[in-house]
Amino acid sequence: MASTSRGILVLRENNCTSDKFRCKNGRCIPKHWKCDQEKDCSDGSDEDPDVCHPLGCKPNEIMCANGDRCIPKKWQCDTEIDCPDGSDEAACGEVHVCSADEFTCKNSTTDCIPLSWMCDLNQDCFDGSDEAGCSKQT
Ligand SMILES: [Ca+2]
Ligand SMILES: [Ca+2]
Ligand SMILES: [Ca+2]
Numbered sequence: 001m002a003s004t005s006r007g008i009l010v011l012r013e014n015n016c017t018s019d020k021f022r023c024k025n026g027r028c029i030p031k032h033w034k035c036d037q038e039k040d041c042s043d044g045s046d047e048d049p050d051v052c053h054p055l056g057c058k059p060n061e062i063m064c065a066n067g068d069r070c071i072p073k074k075w076q077c078d079t080e081i082d083c084p085d086g087s088d089e090a091a092c093g094e095v096h097v098c099s100a101d102e103f104t105c106k107n108s109t110t111d112c113i114p115l116s117w118m119c120d121l122n123q124d125c126f127d128g129s130d131e132a133g134c135s136k137q138t
Contacts, residue, residue: 005027015136016028020030021033021034022039023040023041023043023045023046024043024045024048025041025042025043025045027041027042029046033046034046034047034051035047035051035060036051045080057070060072060073061073062076062087062088063080064083064084064087064088064089065083065085065087065090066083066084066085067087068081068083068084068085069083069084071082071083071088075088076087076088076089076092077092078128089113098112099112101114101115102114102115103115103117103118103125103130105124105125105127105129105130106125106127106128106129106132107127107129110114111125111126113130117130118130118134119134
């Protein structure tokens with residue numbers, strides 16, 4: 001007999017329709033419940049790492065943004081696109097480029113400020129580099 005630890009009797013459904021996911025214990029749940037970070041199967045099989053790619057990356061791997069695959073962490077930001085969507089190269093602080101009308105703060109390559117904020121006597125960069133190279137005018 002099929003039963004769950006929560007004490008709810010679950011009848012084994014032999015025919016999960018195509019829009020359903022079958023838990024390992026035989027229960028059918030709506031497909032969109034699968035991998036939604038909530039255990040809907042009493043045995044948690046709808047959130048099983050083997051079933052859900054987002055949770056299935058090994059500790060030394062990263063997940064591509066589209067959830068398509070795991071790639072080794074060292075492939076991230078190696079300037080070669082390994083994810084089909086290029087997400088492994090998208091979030092690389094080192095190669096972050098400020099646009100042409102922006103100033104890149106010296107100590108933080110991810111900090112961009114409008115060029116007009118340079119030398120306005122207000123420190124906008126965390127390290128103050130936007131005010132550092134200004135000829136002093138009084
Ligand atoms: Ca779920
Ligand atoms: Ca890469
Ligand atoms: Ca400034």
